Amino acid sequence: MSAPWLVLDRVSKVYGDGASAVVAVREVSMELQGGRFVLLMGPSGSGKTTLLMLMGCLLKPTRGRLFLFEHEVSALDERTLPFLRRRYIGFVFQTFNLFPALTAMENVELALNLKGINGREAQRRALALLARVGLRDRLHFLPRDLSGGEKQRVALARALAGDPPILLADEPTGMLDSRTGRQIVELLADLARVEGRLVFMVTHDQRVRDLADDILFMEDGSLVARESAGDLRELVSRREGR
Amino acid sequence: MVSLARKNLFHDRVRFAVALLGIQLAVVLMTLQIGFFLKFMTNASVLIDHIEADIWITAKNLKNFDFGLPFSEQKLYEARRIPGVLWAEKFLMGFSYWKMPDGGQETIQVIGFNPETRIGAPWDIVEGDLDEVKYFTQIFIDEADRERLGFPRVGDEVEIIGQRARIAGITRGAKSFVGSPFVFTSFKNALKLSFIPPGQTVYILVKVAPGYTVQEVKEHLARTLTGVDVYTKREFSWKSRRYWLLVTGAGIALLSTALLGLLVGTVIVGQTIYASTMEHLKEFGTLKAIGASNADLYRILIAQALIMAVIGYATGMLLARAFLNVARRAGLEAYLPLEVLAGIFGLTLLMCIGASILSIYKVTKLDPALVFRS
Numbered sequence: 020m021s022a023p024w025l026v027l028d029r030v031s032k033v034y035g036d037g038a039s040a041v042v043a044v045r046e047v048s049m050e051l052q053g054g055r056f057v058l059l060m061g062p063s064g065s066g067k068t069t070l071l072m073l074m075g076c077l078l079k080p081t082r083g084r085l086f087l088f089e090h091e092v093s094a095l096d097e098r099t100l101p102f103l104r105r106r107y108i109g110f111v112f113q114t115f116n117l118f119p120a121l122t123a124m125e126n127v128e129l130a131l132n133l134k135g136i137n138g139r140e141a142q143r144r145a146l147a148l149l150a151r152v153g154l155r156d157r158l159h160f161l162p163r164d165l166s167g168g169e170k171q172r173v174a175l176a177r178a179l180a181g182d183p184p185i186l187l188a189d190e191p192t193g194m195l196d197s198r199t200g201r202q203i204v205e206l207l208a209d210l211a212r213v214e215g216r217l218v219f220m221v222t223h224d225q226r227v228r229d230l231a232d233d234i235l236f237m238e239d240g241s242l243v244a245r246e247s248a249g250d251l252r253e254l255v256s257r258r259e260g261r
Numbered sequence: 262m263v264s265l266a267r268k269n270l271f272h273d274r275v276r277f278a279v280a281l282l283g284i285q286l287a288v289v290l291m292t293l294q295i296g297f298f299l300k301f302m303t304n305a306s307v308l309i310d311h312i313e314a315d316i317w318i319t320a321k322n323l324k325n326f327d328f329g330l331p332f333s334e335q336k337l338y339e340a341r342r343i344p345g346v347l348w349a350e351k352f353l354m355g356f357s358y359w360k361m362p363d364g365g366q367e368t369i370q371v372i373g374f375n376p377e378t379r380i381g382a383p384w385d386i387v388e389g390d391l392d393e394v395k396y397f398t399q400i401f402i403d404e405a406d407r408e409r410l411g412f413p414r415v416g417d418e419v420e421i422i423g424q425r426a427r428i429a430g431i432t433r434g435a436k437s438f439v440g441s442p443f444v445f446t447s448f449k450n451a452l453k454l455s456f457i458p459p460g461q462t463v464y465i466l467v468k469v470a471p472g473y474t475v476q477e478v479k480e481h482l483a484r485t486l487t488g489v490d491v492y493t494k495r496e497f498s499w500k501s502r503r504y505w506l507l508v509t510g511a512g513i514a515l516l517s518t519a520l521l522g523l524l525v526g527t528v529i530v531g532q533t534i535y536a537s538t539m540e541h542l543k544e545f546g547t548l549k550a551i552g553a554s555n556a557d558l559y560r561i562l563i564a565q566a567l568i569m570a571v572i573g574y575a576t577g578m579l580l581a582r583a584f585l586n587v588a589r590r591a592g593l594e595a596y597l598p599l600e601v602l603a604g605i606f607g608l609t610l611l612m613c614i615g616a617s618i619l620s621i622y623k624v625t626k627l628d629p630a631l632v633f634r635s
């Protein structure tokens with residue numbers, strides 16, 4: 020097996036300090052590979068989003084070490100984090116977060132522009148990405164004229180701009196009806212299995228568990244359980260002292 | 262490159278319109294007030310600036326050019342004996358009255374110069390021959406004052422304090438600040454057409470000889486000549502401008518209106534940019550999540566400011582021009598050289614960028630978790 024893409028070694032994140040300090044992520048350790056579709060589940064406030072932000076280099080750990088393709092993110096300067104995000108990470112959000120003034124095409128193009136791809140090449144790629152998510156005929160629609168599912172597809176195309184190996188999705192189906200939601204999750208699962216990406220998705224939706232390779236459970240900042248495909252055994256995987 | 266700055270601006274049309282209105286207000290106020298102010302400044306010293314004397318000798322404690330008082334011509338001969346004086350010449354200026362065709366009177370400023378040397382003569386002649394002022398009571402008036410004086414034409418005879426005078430020609434750009442028309446003529450005629458007593462002059466103009474500095478000659482004159490004041494051209498020009506500026510308060514009023522325009526514009530633009538940034542904060546967070554650095558975000562905010570500045574300036578200038586046309590028809594001129602227009606553009610840019618600073622700060626402090634909240 021090749022080296023893991025993402026390694027968390029007793030990573031903690033504490034918000035604030037003193038009496039008001041909140042330990043949002045507590046000593047989480049894990050190793051993640053490409054080609055897998057991983058779900059993260061857990062009650063509200065258990066630290067799922069915070070963990071996603073750590074993995075996506077939007078936050079730096081308070082304690083512990085985090086490696087992304089062998090870059091030790093936890094040791095890097097804040098200013099190098101955008102570089103890592105551009106290169107390795109694609110984000111998908113519950114609220115889509117499309118730019119309302121930009122068309123579907125432009126939303127994807129802008130992401131490509133940020134990654135240094137410009138002009139005709141950016142247009143060509145944006146078109147291909149939107150075709151990939153099944154939106155060939157919605158290229159010049161503004162977000163307000165798209166359905167929820169279509170918006171999330173645009174967001175997915177935008178997350179795929181620049182071809183990042185890792186996709187991080189925070190409740191991407193939270194605003195969608197279950198049928199549309201499932202279609203999006205199927206797309207995400209394909210991106211892992213067919214295209215070999217690592218897709219890591221936070222969800223509350225029990226009905227998509229069958230599509231996952233791994234399911235992680237979080238509680239109160241800690242990773243408390245792990246369930247793997249075809250494996251109904253719940254193994255508590257606090258891998259401290261690894 | 263997809264311009265999020267431009268697209269966002271045009272997307273929030275109402276807000277963009279409000280910001281533009283703020284910029285236009287600032288541009289129009291600044292342009293008009295600075296334009297009038299500069300015109301005002303140059304008018305107040307128009308003759309001093311055009312006459313090629315280095316030094317002006319005046320009656321003691323004069324307030325400004327327009328309030329010149331006569332003193333003994335004897336001083337002229339004393340001045341000519343000072344080393345470093347290339348030439349010294351009389352120059353008369355006195356208030357008088359012009360009889361209007363309808364029988365009324367118009368206050369005028371009669372200027373008497375030496376027609377042989379032409380020192381102190383009008384510099385831009387539109388019509389007529391300056392030599393003519395040597396004969397009979399021939400006078401020149403400025404084209405800008407023709408209306409005030411009842412549209413006299415070259416060759417017309419007019420009456421000034423009971424004396425007959427003939428219009429020999431028309432000048433350009435010699436409009437007095439106080440608003441009383443200038444009437445240019447020879448010394449001899451000026452004595453007839455005004456209340457300056459014979460044997461007196463109102464100013465002495467001095468040219469400094471090569472090899473001497475203006476300062477040293479000025480000091481020598483000031484030490485030697487009693488009962489008069491001695492100024493360099495710059496000093497006297499500035500004194501005249503400053504008088505109208507400070508003593509009347511008009512200049513201060515004009516400039517403070519310009520400043521107020523800049524301030525109000527900055528506040529309006531700042532408000533709208535800030536409100537817009539707050540509304541788009543989640544978009545900025547999203548940009549960050551998809552790989553934008555803080556520098557990228559600043560670039561978008563600055564681009565927004567630049568677009569607003571350029572459009573606001575261009576449309577503001579069109580408005581200002583319309584206002585200036587109206588003002589001109591009402592007899593109010595503005596002076597706006599290219600550097601000043603460029604300067605106003607610079608101020609507009611600064612205003613828009615300054616108005617974005619708070620937004621830039623907000624974006625720097627952006628909480629990345631924002632993008633995950635619903």
Ligand SMILES: Nc1ncnc2c1ncn2[C@@H]1O[C@H](COP(=O)(O)OP(=O)(O)OP(=O)(O)O)[C@@H](O)[C@H]1O
Binds near residue numbers: 034035042063068630
């Ligand atoms: N910026 C912050 N400052 C202080 N505390 C925070 C901040 N962000 C999150 N928290 C706290 O950290 C904990 C974990 O929050 P997080 O958003 O990661 O949970 P979550 O599992 O994503 O919850 P949900 O399912 O409701 O989205 C919560 O107790 C939350 O209140």
Ligand SMILES: [Mg+2]
Binds near residue numbers: 067633
């Ligand atoms: Mg969350």
